[in-house]
Amino acid sequence: MTTPVPTRRTPLRPELLTPVLAVLVALALGAVLVAVADEDTVSALGYFTSRPMDTLSAAWDAVSSAYAALFSGALGSSVALSETLVTATPLILAGLAVAVPFRAGLFNIGGEGQLLAGGAAAGFVGFTFHGLPLLVHLPLALLAALVAGGLVGAVPGVLKARTGAHEVITTIMINNIMGPVLLALLVTSLFQAPGRSDPISRSVASTARMPSPAGSDIRVDLGLLVALLAAVAVWWLIERSTLGFQIRAVGANATAAVTAGMSATRTTVLSMAIAGGLAGLGGAGMVLGASGQGAVTSSFSSGVGFDGITVALLGRGKAGGTVAAGLVFGALRAGGLRMQARTGTPVDLIVVIQALVILFIAAPRVIQSLFRIRANGSMGTTVAKGWGA
Amino acid sequence: MRLELKGITKRFPGVIANDHVDLVVEPGEVHGLLGENGAGKSTLMNILYGLYHADEGEILIDGEPVSFTGPGDAIAAGIGMVHQHFQLVGNFSVAENVVLGAEPMRGAGRYDRRAAEAAVAELSVRHGLPVDPAAIVEELPVGIQQRVEILKALYRDASLLILDEPTAVLTPQEADDLFVAVKGLQEAGRSIVFISHKLREHRSLADRISVLRRGRIVGTADPRTASDDMLAELMVGRPVDLVVSKGTAAPSEPVLQVTSLTVLDAAGQPRVDDVSLTVHRGEIVGIAGVEGNGQTELVRAITGLQKPTTGTVDMLGRDITSMSRREVLRSGVGHVPEDRTTEGLVGEFSVAENLMLDLWNAEPFAAHGVLRFDAIAAHAQEEALSFDIRTPDVHTRVSTLSGGNQQKVVVAREFSRENDLLVCSQPTRGVDVGSIEYIHARIVAQRDNGAAVLIVSSELDEVLALADRVAVLYRGQLRGPYAMPLAKDVVGQLMAGGDPAELELSPQETR
Numbered sequence: 016m017t018t019p020v021p022t023r024r025t026p027l028r029p030e031l032l033t034p035v036l037a038v039l040v041a042l043a044l045g046a047v048l049v050a051v052a053d054e055d056t057v058s059a060l061g062y063f064t065s066r067p068m069d070t071l072s073a074a075w076d077a078v079s080s081a082y083a084a085l086f087s088g089a090l091g092s093s094v095a096l097s098e099t100l101v102t103a104t105p106l107i108l109a110g111l112a113v114a115v116p117f118r119a120g121l122f123n124i125g126g127e128g129q130l131l132a133g134g135a136a137a138g139f140v141g142f143t144f145h146g147l148p149l150l151v152h153l154p155l156a157l158l159a160a161l162v163a164g165g166l167v168g169a170v171p172g173v174l175k176a177r178t179g180a181h182e183v184i185t186t187i188m189i190n191n192i193m194g195p196v197l198l199a200l201l202v203t204s205l206f207q208a209p210g211r212s213d214p215i216s217r218s219v220a221s222t223a224r225m226p227s228p229a230g231s232d233i234r235v236d237l238g239l240l241v242a243l244l245a246a247v248a249v250w251w252l253i254e255r256s257t258l259g260f261q262i263r264a265v266g267a268n269a270t271a272a273v274t275a276g277m278s279a280t281r282t283t284v285l286s287m288a289i290a291g292g293l294a295g296l297g298g299a300g301m302v303l304g305a306s307g308q309g310a311v312t313s314s315f316s317s318g319v320g321f322d323g324i325t326v327a328l329l330g331r332g333k334a335g336g337t338v339a340a341g342l343v344f345g346a347l348r349a350g351g352l353r354m355q356a357r358t359g360t361p362v363d364l365i366v367v368i369q370a371l372v373i374l375f376i377a378a379p380r381v382i383q384s385l386f387r388i389r390a391n392g393s394m395g396t397t398v399a400k401g402w403g404a
Numbered sequence: 405m406r407l408e409l410k411g412i413t414k415r416f417p418g419v420i421a422n423d424h425v426d427l428v429v430e431p432g433e434v435h436g437l438l439g440e441n442g443a444g445k446s447t448l449m450n451i452l453y454g455l456y457h458a459d460e461g462e463i464l465i466d467g468e469p470v471s472f473t474g475p476g477d478a479i480a481a482g483i484g485m486v487h488q489h490f491q492l493v494g495n496f497s498v499a500e501n502v503v504l505g506a507e508p509m510r511g512a513g514r515y516d517r518r519a520a521e522a523a524v525a526e527l528s529v530r531h532g533l534p535v536d537p538a539a540i541v542e543e544l545p546v547g548i549q550q551r552v553e554i555l556k557a558l559y560r561d562a563s564l565l566i567l568d569e570p571t572a573v574l575t576p577q578e579a580d581d582l583f584v585a586v587k588g589l590q591e592a593g594r595s596i597v598f599i600s601h602k603l604r605e606h607r608s609l610a611d612r613i614s615v616l617r618r619g620r621i622v623g624t625a626d627p628r629t630a631s632d633d634m635l636a637e638l639m640v641g642r643p644v645d646l647v648v649s650k651g652t653a654a655p656s657e658p659v660l661q662v663t664s665l666t667v668l669d670a671a672g673q674p675r676v677d678d679v680s681l682t683v684h685r686g687e688i689v690g691i692a693g694v695e696g697n698g699q700t701e702l703v704r705a706i707t708g709l710q711k712p713t714t715g716t717v718d719m720l721g722r723d724i725t726s727m728s729r730r731e732v733l734r735s736g737v738g739h740v741p742e743d744r745t746t747e748g749l750v751g752e753f754s755v756a757e758n759l760m761l762d763l764w765n766a767e768p769f770a771a772h773g774v775l776r777f778d779a780i781a782a783h784a785q786e787e788a789l790s791f792d793i794r795t796p797d798v799h800t801r802v803s804t805l806s807g808g809n810q811q812k813v814v815v816a817r818e819f820s821r822e823n824d825l826l827v828c829s830q831p832t833r834g835v836d837v838g839s840i841e842y843i844h845a846r847i848v849a850q851r852d853n854g855a856a857v858l859i860v861s862s863e864l865d866e867v868l869a870l871a872d873r874v875a876v877l878y879r880g881q882l883r884g885p886y887a888m889p890l891a892k893d894v895v896g897q898l899m900a901g902g903d904p905a906e907l908e909l910s911p912q913e914t915r
Binding site for chain 2: 255260275
């Protein structure tokens with residue numbers, strides 16, 4: 016017998032429509048930027064009044080070639096598709112690390128620090144042990160990442176629960192702590208590669224690397240599967256488990272949750288620890304995966320922990336949405352590199368587009384009034400609540 | 405001022421809040437506006453005060469059509485409004501609050517405190533609304549704060565005053581003072597629109613009563629001739645039983661025993677002051693009192709939401725003082741919290757989820773950490789039927805239900821467990837008459853089934869109608885309980901701090 020799931024009865028359409036339109040409008044505004052930055056377009060603009068079509072066709076050329084390169088770089092070939100998936104993998108995990116606390120009414124800005132901890136722990140297990148079979152070594156490294164990230168995530172949770180310290184402040188501060196700590200670790204004998212003076216760890220044993228099933232050009236690896244499984248687990252946890260019920264109740268109305276006998280303290284700590292574990296897995300993938308250097312470096316995360324915030328916002332804090340958002344941003348980034356190489360349009364455009372998407376998500380009224388969507392305001396209030404908690 | 409509303413219609417997505425409302429307020433008239441919560445009273449008054457714009461219809465003042473784009477226009481036209489929730493700056497003085505926005509000046513932009521205080525003193529004497537202009541507002545009792553609100557409107561020369569549920573926060577005595585002041589304003593030629601859902605108040609104050617139901621004026625009545633039953637029927641749309649019918653209580657063993665309970669606030673001041681109380685199986689004990697006299701803290705301490713500073717709470721001989729909230733609930737205590745929207749319900753959750761909110765990880769709603777949606781839905785269907793919860797289906801978001809139906813969700817949840825003790829705070833606040841009738845009957849049924857029931861309510865009529873014994877909380881101290889029947893004015897005096905000895909009352913533990 017199929018049973019109706021209470022939380023899934025809310026109308027899905029406007030919820031889905033706003034993020035999609037946000038991405039499209041951001042791409043359109045990005046096109047304006049491309050046109051304005053294009054030399055041919057700007058020089059044609061000088062005689063716009065006499066020959067307006069010159070400007071328009073120059074702009075069209077610039078935009079269409081840039082976006083064509085972007086598209087083919089993201090999806091145009093199996094290599095391109097693989098790069099999109101490789102880029103998306105840590106974004107999905109970092110996004111989930113924001114999405115879970117989000118449902119508990121918490122804003123986790125600490126994905127970066129948690130990711131660094133997870134990557135360092137995975138790398139440590141990876142290069143310290145030798146001679147283990149892959150089926151033992153790789154899971155052990157992932158477990159280390161899960162635990163290390165989880166611990167780093169739990170700290171702001173405990174601080175919030177015990178002292179009321181706002182998690183936004185504490186997670187940012189822990190990010191600031193984790194960077195230098197990693198740097199310091201990397202030059203100790205515990206980590207540093209022999210014969211090196213720069214901060215880089217020893218090489219991870221092959222038995223702890225993410226296997227990549229395809230040939231040498233196709234870099235997508237087992238990490239993608241880990242990310243997708245994590246997303247399914249998060250969906251199950253939030254929507255189906257009693258812990259998820261608590262997380263949702265505390266996030267939606269903490270006073271009522273406590274009045275019903277739930278522990279807001281426990282929920283806060285647990286959801287932050289789970290988030291840290293997810294970010295930690297993301298970090299592990301970046302160290303052990305084909306996209307990484309097979310070693311821990313001081314900059315291996317390249318800010319993905321922060322990008323997780325944008326991914327979760329576009330994904331509206333839902334597991335499925337976060338996967339979709341991770342894929343979209345992964346495609347934009349992978350395609351952006353190709354676009355820069357082929358048309359000279361700087362990859363920074365992608366950063367701008369990403370920021371515009373989040374602006375439209377945070378201020379959904381802009382999109383809703385642009386396309387006359389009946390406002391339900393759900394996302395706007397959720398974002399505000401995350402901050403006010 | 406003669407005010408006329410013609411065909412006022414206001415639509416919100418999915419509802420018609422006001423449906424061609426016609427209303428005339430004659431000069432010097434107290435016009436009662438009666439209706440249940442959600443009947444459209446507030447919407448109508450917000451249109452009149454310029455906060456909303458009507459979709460159709462017009463407002464005429466002394467025969468001239470007017471159009472308001474904001475409260476500023478309404479005030480300029482001579483309309484004043486005293487909101488249910490006061491709009492006062494707490495750390496300003498009375499005079500500063502009254503003149504705020506129209507301050508008397510001396511020289512270039514210097515606030516003239518003396519002129520302001522003199523003006524407010526004069527106004528206060530002229531209208532029989534005694535206040536100290538120099539007093540700081542947040543230090544004043546609620547009744548006086550309300551006077552400040554009225555003076556604010558009068559200072560702006562309001563000739564029509566809207567009073568929105570003015571007695572909700574007052575003691576009976578303060579309400580009487582308010583009524584005297586309103587009569588005085590009326591004699592001075594001002595018109596008053598008086599909004600309330602309490603029939604008694606309309607009968608003692610209004611010259612004419614208009615009854616609003618589902619956005620429409622369904623009748624106008626003369627308070628001298630209309631009976632309570634007739635007004636209630638107009639308001640609800642069907643005959644209503646205004647008297648709680650219950651048999652004599654048969655109290656047996658003590659269930660709840662509170663001993664010397666004291667709760668101090670952060671500043672070390674007692675919110676609950678050495679309270680001892682016993683509630684027996686098969687009786688309803690009611691605690692009356694003006695809000696803010698320690699009711700919230702007492703109930704929180706009894707139900708495990710707050711640890712008392714000193715004292716103990718025993719249930720059936722077991723000390724539950726240091727139990728967690730969850731343990732308290734699951735050891736046989738049902739608790740209807742005072743504010744359903746902040747404490748009782750998760751608005752974004754469905755009716756079904758809210759009906760098992762406090763048993764989220766217990767059989768049959770969960771097994772091995774996994775929610776069982778079929779059990780949750782089946783339970784919800786059953787409770788919705790048995791408690792007459794009007795909802796499209798049990799998966800509807802609870803926040804979309806009416807106040808009365810939301811309260812029924814809370815009551816159904818708390819009453820559906822096996823309870824030895826039921827604690828109900830404000831069980832019918834903001835609930836329509838029909839639902840009140842229903843919830844009261846359920847409370848009595850719980851008593852007759854052998855539960856010990858504690859009712860805490862600031863609605864004195866409710867406490868007197870339900871309780872077998874009545875106690876009063878005043879500044880954290882408990883007076884009583886006393887066996888019913890008790891005269892209403894006696895309880896009213898206790899609520900205002902009257903001395904039980906002078907009222908010739910002697911406490912009775914059981915009867």
